Amino acid sequence: MLAIFAVIHVILCASLIGLILMHSGRDAGLGGMGFTPTSQGGTHIVERNLTRLTAVVAILFFANTVVLFRLLK
Numbered sequence: 001m002l003a004i005f006a007v008i009h010v011i012l013c014a015s016l017i018g019l020i021l022m023h024s025g026r027d028a029g030l031g032g033m034g035f036t037p038t039s040q041g042g043t044h045i046v047e048r049n050l051t052r053l054t055a056v057v058a059i060l061f062f063a064n065t066v067v068l069f070r071l072l073k
Contacts, residue, residue, distance in 0.1 A: 001071065002068075002071050002072070005064060005067055005068050005071065006068065008064055009061070009064050009065070009068060012057060012060055012061040012064055013061065015057050016054070016057050016058060016061055019050065019053060019054040019057055020054065022050060023047075023050060023051070023054070024047070
């Protein structure tokens with residue numbers, strides 16, 4: 001059981017890092033490399049969905065961390 005949650009934790013960690021890097025901050029970041037459309041109309045929708053997906057993955061990462069802590073305790 002511990003190994004399954006550990007593998008899920010690594011996948012969530014890599015996903016969270018990738019999603020955070022896809023956000024465009026002050027600079028274009030990885031979001032400017034073609035991951036998001038350049039049109040003004042579609043950019044806001046894609047950014048909003050990317051933010052929601054990042055929040056969901058972050059919540060799953062936190063929950064998985066708590067489960068791993070409980071299993072190791």
